[in-house]
Amino acid sequence: MNRFSYVRAASAAEAVRELADPAARIIAGGTNLLDLMKYAVEKPTRLVDITHLPLATIEDAPGGGVRIGALVTNAALAYDDRIARDYPLLSSALLAGASPQLRNAATTGGNLLQRTRCYYFYDPATPCNKREPGSGCSAIGGLNRIHAILGASENCIATHPSDMCVALAALEAVIHVEGPDGARAIPMADFHRLPGDSPEIDTTLRQGELITSVELPPPAFGQNHTYLKLRDRLSYAFALVSVAVGLNIEGGTIKKARMALGGVAHKPWRKPEAEQALEGQAPTLENFGRAAELLLQGARGHGHNDFKIELARRAIGRALSQAAEARPQSQTDKRIR
Incomplete structure (x- = not known):
């Protein structure tokens, strides 16, 4: 060090x-x-x-949502009564991530800024464009079982590791920051970026900006939600594929749908066209299959991770079924039902 x-x-x-x-x-x-x-x-x-700054509270936000301070720990957020009641999708995603010890220490702002868990990124002896721009991507042509199938580039196929961020993407959170030019708000969809030609840049934060809070809109999904995480082992492990789903169903018709994938791209993966294809439709397996195809459009494996395309397709269908039937995935009994 x-x-x-x-x-x-x-x-x-x-x-x-x-x-x-x-x-x-x-x-x-x-x-x-x-x-x-x-x-x-x-x-x-x-x-x-920054641990002594007053950023560790969960407060009501204007318009009926909540504002989560950047220093609220993952454990405190997951078990907060308002979050568990009104945003159970977020609570579930947090409990699916890391270990209890890490959740007790990890913060909301830090979770947003997690860096990839790519083997090569963590090994300074290997080329990595994210660590040393222009040096090459060892994962392309290397061991890439955990790597991206969507949104990758010839410079980087790493994935973002957060579970919390996948739920925040589906919930359409807004990130509040302060910087040299004052305060600004960044929609969750615009906060993380795809690798393109500069994979060393993970987010759209500007130099000197500090995350102060995360704002959630008013609750919209009730019990029609799930966070499904598929991984190599049921204990502490990062997602091969994860799916966050929130549905608003009235009279047997999907009025609103939000979906985000984790473990498949450089950022939580959303595609509004896939959500729009569900809205106004019945919650059927056929419609879920069409939405999955739209969400995975353009998916491409790199050898060892080819299996993730079919895994993601099946996971999307299962997650949509769980959400439609109001039987969210348990994060205590992790068996998939």
Whole structure:
């Protein structure tokens, strides 16, 4: 681990000033950053501690939603009464992720900023465009079983690892940030980016910006939701494919549908056309199959991960069935029903 200096920010404005240095990094729970530093993937020269800022509350938002502070831990968020009641999809996704120990430390803002868990990204001895732009992508032509089938580029086929972010994408959350130019709001759909020619850039945050909160719109799905996560083992593991689904069903017709995939792309994967194809339709297997085909349009494997295309297709159908029948996937008994 490299040498670094440390400062504890007394205000969001102070943290923003410290982040003017491109080599500075925010530290809160540290569940991802410290790993990256130990592996010499990240080498910040200054750590800015924000754990004493007043960003650890869950409050009512204007218009009937909620605003979640960036320092709310994953555990506190998952078990919050309002979240469990009004946004059970988010609570379920959080409980599907990591381990209880990590959820107790990991924060909402940090979860949004997780970096990929690609084997090659974590190994400085191998070429990686995300770690060292222009060096090449070892996963292309290498061991790529966990890698992307959607939205990838010739420069990077890594996937975003978060479960929370998949649910936030389906819930159409908004990320609030403060920066040198003031405050702004970023729709969840625009927060993470695809690799393109610059896979080293994960988000649309600008230099010096600090995440302060996440806002959820008013609840819309009731019990017609599910978070289905398929992984190599039922204990602590990242998703091969995950599916977040929220449906609003009235009189046997889907009035509103939201879907997002995890484990398949550089960001949580949504496609409005797939959701629109369900709206106004009956919740049938045939309609679910059409939606799956639209959501997976353009999917391409890279050898070891070819199986993920069919896995994702089946997972989408199963998740839509679970949501339509109001029998969300249990995160305690993880057997798929």
